Amino acid sequence: MLWIGCLLCSASFAIAEDPxxxxxxxxxxxxxxxxxxxxxxxxxxxxxxGIGDAFLLANVELESAKVxxxxxxxxxLALNADxxxxxxxxxxxxxxxxxxxxxxxxxxxxxxxxxxxxxxPCAHAH
Numbered sequence: 398m399l400w401i402g403c404l405l406c407s408a409s410f411a412i413a414e415d416p417x418x419x420x421x422x423x424x425x426x427x428x429x430x431x432x433x434x435x436x437x438x439x440x441x442x443x444x445x446x447g448i449g450d451a452f453l454l455a456n457v458e459l460e461s462a463k464v465x466x467x468x469x470x471x472x473x474l475a476l477n478a479d480x481x482x483x484x485x486x487x488x489x490x491x492x493x494x495x496x497x498x499x500x501x502x503x504x505x506x507x508x509x510x511x512x513x514x515x516x517x518p519c520a521h522a523h
Contacts, residue, residue, distance in 0.1 A: 425494045425508055426501030428485075442478035448506050449481045452513065467510065469519040481509060488512030 431441060453476070456466035470476060488508050495501040 423504055423506075424502050425489055425505055428505050429489070429495045429501075442482060445481040445485065445505075445509065446478040448509055449476055449478070449513075452510065465519055468513040468517040470513075470517045484512040484516055485509045488515070491515075 428441070432438075452467055456468070459466050485505065485508060488511055489495070492500070492508065492511075494503065494508065
């Protein structure tokens with residue numbers, strides 16, 4: 398039993414000495430660099446899906462409080478990582494991002510939300 402503890406302890410030190418690279422997709426500039434290099438495409442999609450799921454949950458909470466949602470996707474449309482990626486890329490292109498300016502530091506989450514609002518505007522307020 399002691400050797401298992403030593404093995405786990407050794408493994409944790411090995412992990413601590415060689416941590417994984419940080420995710421740098423939080424800004425549109427870094428996101429675009431990673432997209433162009435095709436590094437971590439699947440991880441980027443998981444990241445976007447997480448952001449999208451958070452927006453969907455926020456919409457549920459807002460609607461349950463009788464407040465207008467952030468955006469109004471059609472009821473029959475299930476959004477997924479590919480949808481979020483397409484909306485993000487469209488929003489970035491529309492805004493001319495990245496462009497080598499301070500705007501390249503805009504958080505991906507802000508640009509994606511802007512794209513979702515434009516793609517799925519709400520016709521009425523609660």
